[in-house]
Amino acid sequence: MDIAVLGTGAVGRAIAARLDELGHHVVVGTRDPQATLARTGPDGMGNPPYAAWQGEHASVSLQTFGEAAAGAVVVVNATGGGATLEVLALAGADNLAGKVLVDIANPLDFSAGFPPTLSVKDTDSLGEQVQRTYPDSRVVKTLNTLNADLMVHPASLGEASTVFVSGEDAEAKALVTGLLESFGHEDVIDLGGIETARGAEMLLPVWLRLMGAFGHAKFNFKIVR
Amino acid sequence: MDIAVLGTGAVGRAIAARLDELGHHVVVGTRDPQATLARTGPDGMGNPPYAAWQGEHASVSLQTFGEAAAGAVVVVNATGGGATLEVLALAGADNLAGKVLVDIANPLDFSAGFPPTLSVKDTDSLGEQVQRTYPDSRVVKTLNTLNADLMVHPASLGEASTVFVSGEDAEAKALVTGLLESFGHEDVIDLGGIETARGAEMLLPVWLRLMGAFGHAKFNFKIVR
Numbered sequence: 001m002d003i004a005v006l007g008t009g010a011v012g013r014a015i016a017a018r019l020d021e022l023g024h025h026v027v028v029g030t031r032d033p034q035a036t037l038a039r040t041g042p043d044g045m046g047n048p049p050y051a052a053w054q055g056e057h058a059s060v061s062l063q064t065f066g067e068a069a070a071g072a073v074v075v076v077n078a079t080g081g082g083a084t085l086e087v088l089a090l091a092g093a094d095n096l097a098g099k100v101l102v103d104i105a106n107p108l109d110f111s112a113g114f115p116p117t118l119s120v121k122d123t124d125s126l127g128e129q130v131q132r133t134y135p136d137s138r139v140v141k142t143l144n145t146l147n148a149d150l151m152v153h154p155a156s157l158g159e160a161s162t163v164f165v166s167g168e169d170a171e172a173k174a175l176v177t178g179l180l181e182s183f184g185h186e187d188v189i190d191l192g193g194i195e196t197a198r199g200a201e202m203l204l205p206v207w208l209r210l211m212g213a214f215g216h217a218k219f220n221f222k223i224v225r
Numbered sequence: 226m227d228i229a230v231l232g233t234g235a236v237g238r239a240i241a242a243r244l245d246e247l248g249h250h251v252v253v254g255t256r257d258p259q260a261t262l263a264r265t266g267p268d269g270m271g272n273p274p275y276a277a278w279q280g281e282h283a284s285v286s287l288q289t290f291g292e293a294a295a296g297a298v299v300v301v302n303a304t305g306g307g308a309t310l311e312v313l314a315l316a317g318a319d320n321l322a323g324k325v326l327v328d329i330a331n332p333l334d335f336s337a338g339f340p341p342t343l344s345v346k347d348t349d350s351l352g353e354q355v356q357r358t359y360p361d362s363r364v365v366k367t368l369n370t371l372n373a374d375l376m377v378h379p380a381s382l383g384e385a386s387t388v389f390v391s392g393e394d395a396e397a398k399a400l401v402t403g404l405l406e407s408f409g410h411e412d413v414i415d416l417g418g419i420e421t422a423r424g425a426e427m428l429l430p431v432w433l434r435l436m437g438a439f440g441h442a443k444f445n446f447k448i449v450r
Contacts, residue, residue, distance in 0.1 A: 199431030
C-alpha cells in the first residue's frame with residue numbers, strides 16, 4: 001500500500017520503519033527534505049539526526065508534506081499535536097481528499113511545563129478538529145495512547161493490550177484495524193465516531209502520570225471485559 | 226474499623242455492603258435519615274428504595290452525614306461529584322479532620338446531556354478540590370474508574386485489572402490500598418500525590434465511550450507493563 005507518514009520524529013520513524021518492514025511503499029513527509037537531511041545533531045526531542053535513520057531505511061524516501069500525501073492512499077499524521085493543523089495545511093486539502101487520514105497526535109500543551117495539559121479536550125478533540133478541517137478525508141484516530149515503540153511492536157509487552165480507533169468511516173476504520181493487527185495488536189476497540197477521540201486523547205493525563213510513577217514508558221492500557 | 230460511607234446510591238450501597246461483609250463497623254451517611262428511609266419509590270438513578278436495602282443489611286445503620294463522619298476513622302465520599310463539596314460541608318470539617326477521606330466521586334456535568342463532560346479537569350481535579358477544602362483530612366482518590374459492583378468484586382471480571390490511588394499521605398494510601406486488596410484488587414497503582422487525581426478523573430470520558438461501545442459497564446482498565 002502507498003502510505004505517507006508525516007513527521008520525522010520518534011513516532012514517524014517507528015511507524016515508517018514498521019510499515020516498510022511489512023512491505024508497504026512508505027514515503028516520509030517533512031517541511032523541507034534538504035534541511036531535514038542536512039541536520040547533523042539530535043532533533044528537539046533528542047532523536048538522532050534523521051539522515052542516520054534514513055541510511056538504515058534506504059527504501060523509505062523523504063519528500064515534502066505535499067508530495068508525500070499526494071502519492072499516498074493512507075496518510076499518517078505523526079507530528080506533534082501543536083503542529084498538526086499547520087502540517088496538514090502544508091500537505092494540502094487536495095492531497096488529503098478521499099484519503100484515509102490516520103491521526104496519532106495528542107494536543108499536548110507544554111507552555112506551563114511538565115506534565116503538559118491538553119490544548120483541546122472534553123467538548124472537542126484534535127481528531128475532530130482534523131476531521132472538521134478536512135471533511136473530504138476519512139480521519140481515524142488511533143495509537144495516541146502508547147509510546148512509539150509499543151505502537152508498532154505491542155507484543156514486546158509480553159501480554160496483549162488494547163488500542164482504540166475512532167472515526168466516522170467504517171471502511172477506513174477496518175483498513176486501519178488491519179494495519180494495527182499487522183503490527184501485532186490483538187485487541188482493537190472501535191470506540192465509535194470521531195467524537196470518541198475525546199476519550200482516547202483524555203487518556204494522556206493518566207498515561208503521563210503512570211510514566212512518572214513507573215519511570216518508563218513501556219506500558220499500555222488493556223480493557224479487561 | 227469504623228467506616229462512614231457518605232451517600233445512599235449504588236456506589237454507597239456497594240461499598241457499605243462489602244465493608245460490612247468484611248467485618249467493619251459501617252455507618253451510612255445521608256442528609257436526612259428519616260426522609261431517606263421513608264422513600265418507597267426508586268431514587269433518581271433508578272435504585273430501589275434505600276429502606277429495602279437497609280432491610281437486607283441490618284448491621285449497617287443510617288445517620289446524618291455529620292453523625293456518620295464523627296464516629297468514623299475512615300470516611301468514604303460515595304456521593305455524586307456535583308454534590309460532593311456540599312455533602313462534605315454538611316459532614317463538617319471538624320468531623321473530617323485527621324480522617325482518611327476516600328474520594329470516589331467523579332466531577333460529571335450532565336447539563337449538556339449524555340455523555341457528561343467534566344466540570345473540573347486537566348489543571349485541577351475534584352480530588353484536589355476536596356483536599357484543598359479539607360487540609361486537615363487525608364484525601365485518597367480511588368475507585369472512580371470502574372462501576373460500583375466491580376469496585377468491590379473485581380474478581381468477577383475473571384482477570385486481574387487495575388485500580389489507582391492518589392494522595393499526599395503515604396499512610397492513608399497504604400490503609401486504603403489494604404482495603405482495596407481486601408475487596409479483591411490485585412493491582413493497586415500509586416500514581417503519586419493528589420494532583421494525579423487529574424489523570425484518574427480524566428479516564429471517565431473514555432470509560433463512558435467504552436460503555437457505549439460495549440453496551441454494558443462490566444469492564445475495567447488494566448495497566449499492562
